[in-house]
Amino acid sequence: MANIRHLDPSASPLDYYGSELRRRREAAGLTQEALGGCIFVTGSLVGQVETGHRVPTRDFSERVDAALGTDGMFSRLASLVLRSQLPTWFQQYAEMEARATYISTYQAQVVYGLLQTEEYARAVLGADKPTNLDDLVAARMDRQRILTREHPPALWVVLDEAVLHREIGGGPVMRAQLAYLLECQRRQWVNLQVLPFVAGQHTATRGSFNLLRFDNDPDLFYAESYDIGHMTANLQVIRERSVGYAHLQAAALSSEGSVALIAGVLEERYGDRPDPDGCGLA
Structure with a gap:
């Protein structure tokens, strides 16, 4: 039997998505099972999304848009839903990251989130055994879409060798x-x-940090501790960290030297030989 629990669409992006999905499905005269058949999922999954018990993926949303003729509405809502699954203290940074035209980051412990594979992200995010691990991973993967859009931000990354x-x-x-x-x-x-x-x-040596630059807004500095993120546009902080980042880049290996080191660690520790042009197979 279909779950008939109704949501308050103003409660959260997830609840809004679920209520709109139910409204549009019913307006099209489809049951949950019928819509599920159109988008190649179970009716139960449709019901779980409609009741806010399951976070919709981008693929699910694109299929719903095609089936219901909603002109990309659910695909657009998916970004809001996935971002809402990020920790509350991180959501503002994620919004600014998506707007940045230039991102520079130093990472001392792990690969920067925008460059993580799904399984690596799952291992990092799963360390604390969260109950919503799938949703956190989906949100992190969705953040990476900014690198494949028509006009992606320039991304400069310095990784400590320890990350490798x-x-x-x-x-x-x-x-x-x-x-x-x-x-x-x-x-x-x-x-x-x-x-x-x-x-x-x-x-x-104080740890990882990010610098964001924008076309029409002040630069931002971002760093985080265990359960809180700190973001500021203070000019003195921006100046000091920008100079500090320039020194990091100068002390780091060149792009070519970095590729050689990564390829060497890949082969020596994990038994994979890169292809002749210096790039391994993903």
Whole structure:
């Protein structure tokens, strides 16, 4: 029997999505099972989305738009729903990240979220055993869409060498992740450098941070602790961290040297030999 629990559409993006899905489905004269058959899922899954018990994927949303003729409405709503699954303190940063035209980041522990494979992200996010792991992973993957849009932001990444050696998710996961980094380095708007252990002391010993630049808004600095993110447009902070980031880039290996190091770790630790042009197979 179909679940007839009704949602308050003003309660959250997920509830709004569910209530609109039910309204549009019923207006089309379809049961949950009938709509499920049109989009190749079960009627039960449609019911779970309509009642807010399941977060819709982007693929699900695109299929619903096609089946109901809703002109991309559910695909657009999917971004809001997925972003709402991020920790509350992180959502504002994610919104600004999506608007940035230039992103520079230093990462000391793990691969930057925009460059994580799905399985690597699942291992990182699953460390604390959250009950909504699938939703968190889907939200992180959705953030990465900004790199494939028509006008992606320029992304400059400095990874500490420790990131390459810290085995997250097991050998196969790391093998795929390092190969993916090599693939990402080939993109026009992505530049990746590795800060080697031999660099010694550097200007980011306090930890990871991001700098965002915009066409018409002030620059932003972002850093986070265990359960809170700090974002500021303070000019002095921006100036100091921008200079610090320039020093990090100068101390890091060149793009070519970084590719060679990543490829070396990939082969030596995870038994995968990159292809002749220096890029592994993802």
